[in-house]
Amino acid sequence: MPIIYDITRTVRATTAVWPGDTPYHVEHVLKIADGASVNLTTISLSPHTGTHADAYYHYSADGEHPATMPLDAYDGRARVVTVSRRAGALAPSDIAHVNLKGATGVLIHSHVSDLSDEKWASDFPYLSVELIAWLAASGVWLIGLDSPSVDALTSKDLPCHHALRRHGMVNLELLQLRGVPDGEYELIALPLKLDAACGSPVRAILRPLDAG
């Protein structure tokens, strides 16, 4: 059986969300235990709960919703890269040692993957406009982080989010890369076909492409 790494955080009522955002909530409409023929639930959540893809609408009034984000960007050849920087903006020099030839995605593995799903990262590394431009020039379409945002927690103008859209790139946030060796993988992390929303949960998986 081929190895699959599940790099998705579990969505539970206790899964940490952005300060002030809506936590995951499940309500029963029908219950087998109460004599119904099915269990029927209604769920509510922020699309940014756990591992997710931001839609351009999240930060641009005229941006695409998940249903019309470029689907092929979420299925490709991805490099997993461990970084030692624990906080602040990542520069091209943080990952310049990595051979990106053939990679359409880069997944950045930091200390945040060691935190439990319930724990919100107080310090986390995020992107820089320089790193995004450098990755775009290298042929990368997707950047994934285990951090909760591609910008600093306190950023209001969100330069990295906007740079992604400008370059036609997409992002994943809150990946869970614990135990995944650096290397080359096939990545599949498709957003749900949601209209009107600002992002979507994804089930993100990696399949190793080589042994090293």
Ligand SMILES: [Zn+2]
């Ligand atoms: Zn997000």
